[in-house]
Amino acid sequence: MGKKGVLLVNLGTPDSAATPDVRKYLNEFLMDGRVIDINPVSRALLVRGIIVPFRAPKSAKLYREIWSDETGSPLLYYSILQQKLLQEKLGDEYMVELAMRYQTPSIEAALDRLKNALVSEIKVIALFPQYASASTGSVYEKVMRLVGQWQTIPNISFVNSFHDNPLMIEAFADNAKKHQPENYDHILFSFHGLPQRQLIKCDHTHNHCLKTADCCQTLTDVNKFCYSAQSYDTARLIAGKMGLSPDQYTVCFQSRLGSDPWVQPYTSQVIAKLAEEGKKKLLVFCPAFVADCLETVYEVSVEYHEEFKEKGGEHVQLVESLNDNPKFIEALVGMVKN
Numbered sequence: 001m002g003k004k005g006v007l008l009v010n011l012g013t014p015d016s017a018a019t020p021d022v023r024k025y026l027n028e029f030l031m032d033g034r035v036i037d038i039n040p041v042s043r044a045l046l047v048r049g050i051i052v053p054f055r056a057p058k059s060a061k062l063y064r065e066i067w068s069d070e071t072g073s074p075l076l077y078y079s080i081l082q083q084k085l086l087q088e089k090l091g092d093e094y095m096v097e098l099a100m101r102y103q104t105p106s107i108e109a110a111l112d113r114l115k116n117a118l119v120s121e122i123k124v125i126a127l128f129p130q131y132a133s134a135s136t137g138s139v140y141e142k143v144m145r146l147v148g149q150w151q152t153i154p155n156i157s158f159v160n161s162f163h164d165n166p167l168m169i170e171a172f173a174d175n176a177k178k179h180q181p182e183n184y185d186h187i188l189f190s191f192h193g194l195p196q197r198q199l200i201k202c203d204h205t206h207n208h209c210l211k212t213a214d215c216c217q218t219l220t221d222v223n224k225f226c227y228s229a230q231s232y233d234t235a236r237l238i239a240g241k242m243g244l245s246p247d248q249y250t251v252c253f254q255s256r257l258g259s260d261p262w263v264q265p266y267t268s269q270v271i272a273k274l275a276e277e278g279k280k281k282l283l284v285f286c287p288a289f290v291a292d293c294l295e296t297v298y299e300v301s302v303e304y305h306e307e308f309k310e311k312g313g314e315h316v317q318l319v320e321s322l323n324d325n326p327k328f329i330e331a332l333v334g335m336v337k338n
């Protein structure tokens with residue numbers, strides 16, 4: 001029997017923080033029909049004609065703020081570390097590859113390495129705890145498209161989501177401990193945002209998501225794939241692990257793009273309201289990410305921190321992402337072996 005293959009896939013990051021590389025990355029990312037889910041002609045006009053030309057130089061400036069001379073993009077650096085640690089834990093029986101949905105290392109090259117090693121099966125784990133068509137869905141569509149062209153299609157399986165994985169929940173709660181959460185006025189669980197339209201499209205009953213003010217805050221059998229409901233569930237579980245009561249924390253959604261409505265409440269609005277209420281210190285989890293990236297290191301630690309201070313607050317503290325947390329690596333081991 002050959003080795004068993006594991007493919008970890010995260011979102012992707014530019015090859016460098018130079019504007020042409022950021023432009024290339026944004027073009028590939030935003031031309032994905034699951035990300036900007038409108039008709040292809042309008043998408044091309046919007047993305048190539050408006051969003052990318054304006055956004056690329058601005059985003060490149062932000063990427064330069066988080067880019068390290070030694071290790072480059074945090075997202076890629078921590079993803080490689082996770083791959084190495086998982087390989088060490090799983091041992092020789094497994095071959096663990098890492099890919100990014102956009103840019104490099106590519107899914108195609110990683111799958112080819114697994115194919116050439118004659119692995120007996122492949123387990124694919126998209127590194128997004130909560131399911132969204134724009135993230136997990138896009139990764140699995142790409143993998144299926146590529147493997148679908150092989151002459152011999154191996155046993156292959158996917159992890160749809162792991163929003164409630166007990167070891168992951170513990171890992172997030174552990175990461176908060178060193179910040180002494182009891183010293184903060186309020187805790188935020190700030191998830192990556194999603195257009196409301198995409199939540200509704202994932203509702204196969206056509207009769208649930210966003211029908212009432214709070215229908216996407218509770219996870220049930222009917223909405224078990226709802227990104228918002230899974231996000232609230234993750235937050236509730238971490239809060240439970242930390243012994244927080246519901247009035248001590250708020251779930252919110254960051255990183256909006258464009259003018260369509262996204263899942264609410266928006267993190268900036270929540271931060272402004274908390275400052276108005278006189279809150280001074282906020283501790284912020286970003287449990288949609290398993291590795292630090294632009295959206296945590298810059299958007300939360302710099303942008304939201306500044307916004308909060310402008311409104312009268314004092315400090316926004318990010319709870320660092322799971323990165324090389326051993327409990328998270330154990331969580332991955334469990335997903336591979338189950």
Ligand SMILES: C=CC1=C(C)c2cc3[nH]c(cc4nc(cc5[nH]c(cc1n2)c(C)c5CCC(=O)O)C(CCC(=O)O)=C4C)c(C)c3C=C
Binds near residue numbers: 292
């Ligand atoms: C948590 C999973 C993610 C979902 C769901 C998601 C949806 C989504 N994102 C955009 C637009 C952008 N996202 C950007 C960065 C970014 N997004 C994720 C994850 C999810 N995105 C990560 C991990 C990152 C960081 C990448 C890094 O290099 O560190 C960006 C690029 C940065 C910027 O210009 O602001 C954009 C653009 C949309 C439109 C969307 C759903 C429709």
Ligand SMILES: [Fe+2]
Binds near residue numbers: 255
């Ligand atoms: Fe994103």
Ligand SMILES: [Fe+2]
Binds near residue numbers: 199209216226229
């Ligand atoms: Fe929902």
